[in-house]
Amino acid sequence: MTDKTMLRALKGEVLPTPPVWLMRQAGRYLPEYRATRAQAGDFLSLCYTPDLAAEVTLQPIRRYGFDAAILFADILLLPQALGLDLWFETGEGPRMSTVTSMAGVKALKGKDDIHDKLAPVYETCRILARELPKETTFIGFAGMPWTVATYMIAGRGSKDQAAAHKLKDTDRAAFSALIDAVTDATIEYLSKQVEAGCEVVKLFDSWAGSLKGQDFEDFAVEPAKRITAELKARFPGLPVIAFPREAGEGYIGFAKKTGADCVAIDNSVSPEWAAANVQKDGCVQGNLDPSYMVTGGQALVEATQKVVAAFKNGPHIFNLGHGITPEADPENVTLLMETIRKG
């Protein structure tokens, strides 16, 4: 039996204190992150410089002793490896060349031609597999095809994913071919991360909430199911965490339908609701509102205790409902950790 608490929770064990890590735990709220990012020059150089990417992954582990470390990279490196141009506009976010037709999908690189570009990411994994503390679980990740496709189709982030919905509704063949191409490449990308030392994979579907009805089944559930099944066939026992963010009722049964070991829950649903409707089927991860990491105080303590209490009768990994923001106060993360660990 492993003594890594995160792996134990993923196997369904109910622990007296939940394992904890935070989405975006390596990020701009930490002065040491900002210093290493400045040393790298920019965000993408940081992602592609293995020593520095490993360093920022380790920083929050040293500072807080989280139970898990997540590989430092980005979900948009995969479309870049598929041949799209990617850059970040300061203060705005990602920009990308677009794919909006079958010809565009056909022009993408094949699923086995992504590894040259992504080799530095695999090297980061190898460094971390060596250097992480033995009690720390190492998480690899990728974006889910729908979320990644929304950026590939629009060339940027958007509030309502309108461009992706439009392609889905007007050129189903091109849209489906794009989802399939990203699904196939994601399987190869995650396989390499696991071969390089990741012990768990997390699938980020940040925009799953905008898929409704049959679209949710076809483009959130199905790709998660295919990716999970193929990874588990290649790596028996590999734990998979799925995060269909803002899925609402779609969270119910998501683990059963996809084969994922754990469902990550955002903070638009209450922990009590998630315990009753989702945790009944297995491990859940979540779901404190990230804004408490900015505001802190007694409200943080009480909200944290409420999340822990709501999930205490089943397998639970403590996390935020979404990424920690640049405005968060590092001291509030210390308070969070004290609150969780003193029980």
Ligand SMILES: Cc1c2[nH]c(c1CCC(=O)O)Cc1[nH]c(c(CCC(=O)O)c1C)Cc1[nH]c(c(CCC(=O)O)c1C)Cc1[nH]c(c(C)c1CCC(=O)O)C2
């Ligand atoms: C949609 C998405 C992206 N990236 C990711 C998602 C899915 C999760 C989510 O919904 O947030 C996932 C991601 N991005 C990053 C990680 C690393 C691991 C971690 O610490 O969580 C992970 C797992 C680093 C990052 N990815 C990004 C940063 C900030 C970059 C910086 O240092 O300037 C980090 C630390 C940039 C990024 N990357 C992306 C956007 C839209 C942005 C700009 C917005 C922002 O600045 O927060 C795409």
